[in-house]
Amino acid sequence: MSISVLVGAQWGDEGKGKMVDYFAMQSDLIVRFQGGDNAGHTVINDYGVFKLHLIPCGIFNKECQCLIGTGMVVNPDVLIEEMQQITDVGLGVDRMKISAKAHILMPYHQKLDELMEASGGIGTTKRGIGQAYAYKALRKSLRFEDLLKLENARAKLETIVPVVNDQMASYKIEPYTVEELYAKCEFWAKTYGHMIVDPMVYLHDMIDADKEILFEGQLGAMKDIDLGIFPYVTSSNPLAAYAAVSGGFPAKKINKVIGVAKAFSSAVGGGPFPTEEVGGTIDMLRGTGEKPDDEFGARTGRSRRLGWFDIPVVRYTHSINGYDELALCKIDKLDNLPEIKICVDYMLDGELVKGFPTTEDLERVEPVYITLQGWMSDTTQIRRIGDLPENAKIYIKTIEDLVGTTVAYVGVGPDREDLAIRLTH
Structure with a gap:
């Protein structure tokens, strides 16, 4: 096992x-x-x-x-x-x-997300995720097990819908009815009943x-x-x-x-992003959106924010997760860059940062970069890490040494098989 x-x-x-x-x-x-x-x-x-x-x-x-x-x-x-x-x-x-214990995201969750974002949110996808988890924490939620006993679903809706409609009233939105939501539950029960375990x-x-x-x-x-x-x-x-x-x-x-990292950094939505660059060399990695691996969000289609590889971030997430190995994806996107930067530390108010900053401090840090020479050659046909260009191997080794774990897989293209792997795997 x-x-x-x-x-x-x-x-x-x-x-x-x-x-x-x-x-x-x-x-x-x-x-x-x-x-x-x-x-x-x-x-x-x-x-x-x-x-x-x-x-x-x-x-x-x-x-x-x-x-x-x-x-x-x-x-x-x-x-x-x-x-x-x-x-x-x-x-x-x-x-x-x-899972019978997975929670059901309801129409009102998505509606509330849209309304809250419109009045000043944090850049969510407006899919209702936060509201569904919030209602879970409030114990005002349906689970898939309720589709197997629809009388439970109805009873729960009768206690949940008044809470929902109180919120809807504050936005001057038409109230939901138990009947319309119960009808959806009946349909979902027919669709998913045989899958629930x-x-x-x-x-x-x-x-x-x-x-x-x-x-x-x-x-x-x-x-x-x-x-x-x-x-x-x-x-x-x-x-x-x-x-x-x-x-x-x-x-x-x-x-x-297994931790999965990109060979550079990207983010969607608001918040600090220390290595972000707007325009310039890094923008060469974005693409136009026509290819499936271009830098646009898979859910939102929004253009991703781009930056250089951030060692403090991956070192921090390694301390949280304990990566036995890393998969470093999209290294092929760097094939045509003569120089590649890596952020190795942060400075804050003139001092080297120890530990990982708060969100507010992360907005103010100055990244400390080293610059490595690029490899200026095509990596997309390579299937073993040992066969990568020497400067690509130096780039990978630098990340391994600074993060403190092993890069066992390197993505060299968008397809499943576009991977360079260590011979021990």
């Missing part, structure tokens, strides 16, 4: 979808363990180009089971659309299960059967609600330890933690 957890090592958009799709070829079960449809994992393989927001990226391996886990908030209408993407290419979704029984059966299990994290550690750049964060914990919390198994059973 092996349990691995794959998480984002930066601000999100690091290439997790590509890596999960790759690891799924060797896995028996992929579990998406937190988040909702606010972020997308881009997968490019023989079936086409996909941006999955809820379905685990293991769905493309016909031998791999997939679980939408307990820690997620799931919009059932969005899930229907996503399932259609999969069936349209001739794949079934019969291998996909939904007891997550404890399902997962522990897999563990007891010595299956290869991979937990798929969403977003990146810098967006963690507790340890990230609060308040510019998501509403859940995209950290390796949360896989065990939401999965309901001892954390000591985790065998490996």
Whole structure:
């Protein structure tokens, strides 16, 4: 039995979808363990180009089971659309299960998100994720288990809808009715009833059967609600330890933690971003948006903010997650740069920063850069790290030494197989 957890090592958009799709070829079960449809994992393989927001990226391996886990908030209408993407290419979704304890993202959650953003928010995707988690914390929420006993769903809606409508009234929005929301629950029950499982029984059966299990994290550690750049964060914990919390198994059973980082930095939404550059050399990496690996958000389509690789960020997220190895994606994007900068430290008010700054201080830090020579050659056909250009290997070794872990995989293109791997893997 092996349990691995794959998480984002930066601000999100690091290439997790590509890596999960790759690891799924060797896995028996992929579990998406937190988040909702606010972020997308881009997968490019023989079936086409996909941006999955809820379905685990293991769905493309016909031998791999997939679980939408307990820690997620799931919009059932969005899930229907996503399932259609999969069936349209001739794949079934019969291998996909939904935790009975996963919470349902309701229409009013999304509406409240839109209204709150319009009155001055933090740049959310307006998908209702924060509101769904807030209602979960208020104990005013439906779970997928309620679709198996619709009388429970109705009873809960009768207590929830008045709370919702009090909020709607403050925005002068028409109230919701129990009947209209219950009708949706009836439809969802018919659609998903056969997919809903007891997550404890399902997962522990897999563990007891010595299956290869991979937990798929969403977003990146810098967006963690507790340890990230609060308040510019998501509403859940995209950290390796949360896989065990939401999965309901001892954390000591985790065998490996894989961090996914981009060979430079990118971010979507508000908040501090110390290595960000606007225009200039870094903008060469953006693309036009026509290619699936161009620097535009998989969910929002928004142009990503771009910057150089930030060692203090990845060193910090390593201290939180404990990466056994890193996957460094999109190094091919640097192929044509004669010089490449790496941020190795921060200065604040004339002093070297110790530890990791607060969100407010992170807005004010000055990055300390070193400059490495580029390799000015094509890496897209290389499949072993040892065969990369010498300056690319120096770039990777510099990151390894400063972060304190091993880069075991290097992304050299958007497709599943576009990877340079260490010979020991």
